[in-house]
Amino acid sequence: MKYCPHCSAQLQDDAYFCPNCGTQFVQQQQAYAPQQQAPVYVDPKAVYDHTAEFDPKDISDNKVISMLVYLMGWIGIVIALLASSTSKYAAFHVRQALKITVVETLLPICLLVGAVVNIIPILGTIVYVLAAIAAGGLSIAFFVVKIICFFQICKGQAKEPAIIRGLAFLK
Numbered sequence: 001m002k003y004c005p006h007c008s009a010q011l012q013d014d015a016y017f018c019p020n021c022g023t024q025f026v027q028q029q030q031a032y033a034p035q036q037q038a039p040v041y042v043d044p045k046a047v048y049d050h051t052a053e054f055d056p057k058d059i060s061d062n063k064v065i066s067m068l069v070y071l072m073g074w075i076g077i078v079i080a081l082l083a084s085s086t087s088k089y090a091a092f093h094v095r096q097a098l099k100i101t102v103v104e105t106l107l108p109i110c111l112l113v114g115a116v117v118n119i120i121p122i123l124g125t126i127v128y129v130l131a132a133i134a135a136g137g138l139s140i141a142f143f144v145v146k147i148i149c150f151f152q153i154c155k156g157q158a159k160e161p162a163i164i165r166g167l168a169f170l171k
Helices: 056-071 073-083 088-117 121-154
Strands: none
Touching: 056 073, 056 088, 056 121, 073 088, 088 121
């Protein structure tokens, strides 16, 4: 497997472009192989599904621990780290839950700073109220993402959450 130099997304070795950011690659010609292979289509959804990378026994043994990271927040993350420190499957879900938790923590802080920085107090108050409403809506969105992740674990899958995988600063 190779990685995109622009966005660090994992790619097939013979990919001509990155399905995440669209960066095109120049295929290197091999001296011993004069025939050029046709490009292989990479399904963008497959890039975010890491289920095949894990041992089925590891998935089976650590499903319940992995569920805790989405159900219990920070406490579930700590429990998963302590209870299954050698499981790659649990570690994957701990990383995904940490990404969600980081975004959930940063969002209200950014909204509050944006409201406080406003020079006109009345406008700042309006922005703060709108930001609080937006944060409430996003909290519901993050809750839904966690529930989706929970049910993916029930199926034994390891997929990156939809909202989080698009945030480049968390890669």
